[in-house]
Amino acid sequence: MASFWAKEVPATLLVAALLIWVMPMLIGTYTLTVLVIYGMLGFSLGLIWGFGGILCFGQAAFFGLGAYTYAIAAINIGDSTLPMLLAVLVPAGFAALLGAMMFYGRLTDVYLGVITLVVTLILFKFINSTAGPGYVIGKARLGGFNGIPGFQTLNVPGRPDVYIFGDPFYYFCAVLLLIVYLLVSWLLKSSFGRVAIGIRENETRVALMGYDVRARKTVLFSIGAAIAGLAGALFANWGEIVTPNLFSLGQSAEIIIWCIVGGLGTRVGPIVGAAGLAYLKFLLGQQSMIDNTLLTGIILVLFVLFLPKGLVPAVVSLWRISFGQRRSIRKHGARRIRSGSMGNG
Amino acid sequence: MDLVFVIIVEMLYAVASLVLISAGLAIVFGMMKIINLAHGEFMMMGGYATITAVKLGVNIFIAMLIITPLVVGLIGLVVERLVIRHLYGRLVATMLATWGLSLFFIGLATMIFGNTTTGISTPISGFTVGNYQVNGYNFFIILVAILLLGLMYAVLKGTRLGLIARGAMQRPDMAAALGYSPERIYMATFFCGAALSGLAGAILAPLVGLVPTSGGAYIAKAFITVIAGGPSLITGLMVSSGLFGFISQIFTFAVSPVIGEVALLLAAVVLLRLLPQGVTGKFFRGRM
Numbered sequence: 001m002a003s004f005w006a007k008e009v010p011a012t013l014l015v016a017a018l019l020i021w022v023m024p025m026l027i028g029t030y031t032l033t034v035l036v037i038y039g040m041l042g043f044s045l046g047l048i049w050g051f052g053g054i055l056c057f058g059q060a061a062f063f064g065l066g067a068y069t070y071a072i073a074a075i076n077i078g079d080s081t082l083p084m085l086l087a088v089l090v091p092a093g094f095a096a097l098l099g100a101m102m103f104y105g106r107l108t109d110v111y112l113g114v115i116t117l118v119v120t121l122i123l124f125k126f127i128n129s130t131a132g133p134g135y136v137i138g139k140a141r142l143g144g145f146n147g148i149p150g151f152q153t154l155n156v157p158g159r160p161d162v163y164i165f166g167d168p169f170y171y172f173c174a175v176l177l178l179i180v181y182l183l184v185s186w187l188l189k190s191s192f193g194r195v196a197i198g199i200r201e202n203e204t205r206v207a208l209m210g211y212d213v214r215a216r217k218t219v220l221f222s223i224g225a226a227i228a229g230l231a232g233a234l235f236a237n238w239g240e241i242v243t244p245n246l247f248s249l250g251q252s253a254e255i256i257i258w259c260i261v262g263g264l265g266t267r268v269g270p271i272v273g274a275a276g277l278a279y280l281k282f283l284l285g286q287q288s289m290i291d292n293t294l295l296t297g298i299i300l301v302l303f304v305l306f307l308p309k310g311l312v313p314a315v316v317s318l319w320r321i322s323f324g325q326r327r328s329i330r331k332h333g334a335r336r337i338r339s340g341s342m343g344n345g
Numbered sequence: 346m347d348l349v350f351v352i353i354v355e356m357l358y359a360v361a362s363l364v365l366i367s368a369g370l371a372i373v374f375g376m377m378k379i380i381n382l383a384h385g386e387f388m389m390m391g392g393y394a395t396i397t398a399v400k401l402g403v404n405i406f407i408a409m410l411i412i413t414p415l416v417v418g419l420i421g422l423v424v425e426r427l428v429i430r431h432l433y434g435r436l437v438a439t440m441l442a443t444w445g446l447s448l449f450f451i452g453l454a455t456m457i458f459g460n461t462t463t464g465i466s467t468p469i470s471g472f473t474v475g476n477y478q479v480n481g482y483n484f485f486i487i488l489v490a491i492l493l494l495g496l497m498y499a500v501l502k503g504t505r506l507g508l509i510a511r512g513a514m515q516r517p518d519m520a521a522a523l524g525y526s527p528e529r530i531y532m533a534t535f536f537c538g539a540a541l542s543g544l545a546g547a548i549l550a551p552l553v554g555l556v557p558t559s560g561g562a563y564i565a566k567a568f569i570t571v572i573a574g575g576p577s578l579i580t581g582l583m584v585s586s587g588l589f590g591f592i593s594q595i596f597t598f599a600v601s602p603v604i605g606e607v608a609l610l611l612a613a614v615v616l617l618r619l620l621p622q623g624v625t626g627k628f629f630r631g632r633m
Contacts, residue, residue, distance in 0.1 A: 055437060101618060102618075105618045105621060106621065107617065107618070107621050110380060110436065110572065111572065111617055111621055113380075113440070114568060114569055114572050114613070114617065115614055115617060115618075117565060117568070118565065118569060118610045118613055118614055119614065121565050121610055122607055122610045122611065125603060125606055125607055125610075126603075126607060128603075129601075129603040249561055249565075250561075253444055253448065256441065256444070257445075260441060290452075290456075291452035291453070291455050291456045292452065293448050293449075293451050293452035293455065294448070294449055294451075294452025294453055294455075294456065295452070296445075296448050296452075297445045297446060297447070297448030297449030297450070297451070297452060298445070298449055299445070300441060300442070300444065300445030300448065301428060301442050301445035301446060301449065304432070304438050304441045304442040304445065305428065305431060305432075305442065308438060
């Protein structure tokens with residue numbers, strides 16, 4: 001824990017500040033903002049899947065729920081501060097209920113996948129069918145497949161007429177991602193995080209050691225949903241409209257692909273995977289020769305077959321082989337020579 | 346009286362279409378413990394194969410029942426050889442790889458056929474019962490579903506091939522020790538599963554407007570039907586299709602089609618919570 005505060009936090013802050021400063025010179029802030037938001041979304045699944053071992057096929061459900069909560073609350077309240085909070089709390093609460101139902105029922109892998117997938121589909125179908133004027137929450141019409149446009153976007157707390165958009169919104173999102181990243185890093189270093197990783201490795205063993213596996217999984221699931229909800233609220237602010245497509249299976253698939261490509265079990269991996277693939281998709285969207293979905297599919301298949309650990313772990317091990325290892329070999333070699341001379345002599 | 350008849354036909358039709366949709370996935374999952382998330386896209390390709398064949402002047406029944414299963418089965422075979430066989434025994438990896446394949450096929454179909462709705466008309470005309478119009482094609486679907494279940498039962502129970510397949514399903518190591526290569530059995534099984542998916546897509550093609558993303562509408566239903574069915578292949582398929590078809594039709598008639606779909610999905614969630622091993626994990630144990 002001491003090295004976390006002394007080394008990791010300053011290092012992270014430094015790298016993040018550098019990135020936040022440099023990136024707008026390479027990519028326009030409008031695109032960059034959505035990359036940051038997707039990074040946060042990827043990070044949320046990377047946390048519960050990579051560190052908790054919970055493969056959620058419906059992370060998009062929490063993303064969409066966050067976005068819709070924000071939009072509906074913003075129309076009704078008119079100031080963005082409370083809606084932002086609600087957009088984090090509602091998905092977290094929903095996930096806590098859903099998680100409790102699944103984990104206390106001892107559902108695992110495939111069955112977990114089915115239930116999360118089905119819940120996402122239910123939300124998608126339900127929201128899609130709410131086009132009629134009867135579906136109203138407060139002042140907000142749900143609008144069915146047309147979505148909800150024209151809600152209050154992010155403003156300075158307490159001053160609904162001072163909007164945060166453009167470059168300041170980019171910095172706002174980036175700093176939020178940094179805060180979330182640091183909080184999760186701290187969580188993983190704490191005993192809760194260590195037990196969560198233990199559960200991923202061997203659930204029975206952790207249960208036999210006296211930890212309540214079900215409660216811990218539920219809490220972790222709910223934290224992941226809260227982060228996804230926050231990303232959803234930011235996305236709603238970025239797009240200035242929310243549509244049922246946020247809940248779609250395609251969206252869920254993309255989040256999973258980001259995590260696989262970036263690297264599971266790392267914190268940076270899903271963020272890099274999400275931002276990288278989303279940018280690739282943006283670039284590919286400007287040409288029409290090859291279909292976008294086709295390429296996404298090929299990327300996923302190739303990664304599962306040839307690089308199942310993902311990019312970031314692969315790069316890290318490559319780095320170790322070419323730089324880190326040499327030093328340790330030299331050290332190791334020196335020690336061996338000394339011990340060898342002692343043993344043989 | 347007429348209404349009762351219509352409702353019964355609609356219910357049987359709902360059950361039969363669930364059986365058709367899920368059969369291919371059930372075989373692949375039951376035999377090989379692989380969740381094929383590209384199942385919906387196999388159905389979509391089945392639909393396109395049928396429509397293409399019909400437009401080339403082939404009789405629609407030949408196109409649906411013979412050409413399409415062969416074409417889609419062969420595509421499945423290629424997929425199995427190139428991708429799936431490297432991933433046996435890794436459940437999550439196969440799910441992800443087949444999800445990638447499904448996106449690949451959607452993209453491919455979009456590039457070939459364009460992102461527009463295509464369709465063919467139903468080959469069997471409807472008739473009236475009292476004040477109600479009944480779609481004659483529904484009876485064809487019910488018939489095919491019954492024949493399909495019968496055929497699956499006969500092959501698995503009555504033939505030597507079925508015996509080997511069931512043996513390999515229970516103990517692949519034992520089957521291998523007796524000289525039957527599990528790899529070849531798996532290959533054949535995947536071919537059959539893909540062919541059945543293609544058949545289902547072909548038979549449902551006249552009822553829906555086909556777009557490259559059509560597969561997504563089926564995969565979730567097929568997925569939950571198979572999982573809720575549990576380990577016994579045919580009994581599980583029948584029980585869960587019957588249950589879900591019944592529930593969704595009741596709510597469709599009582600409220601609306603959308604609520605029917607939502608009720609089906611909710612029923613699946615509740616069922617899995619109560620019986621995590623599927624219906625046949627608890628009841629009808631040891632049946633096929």
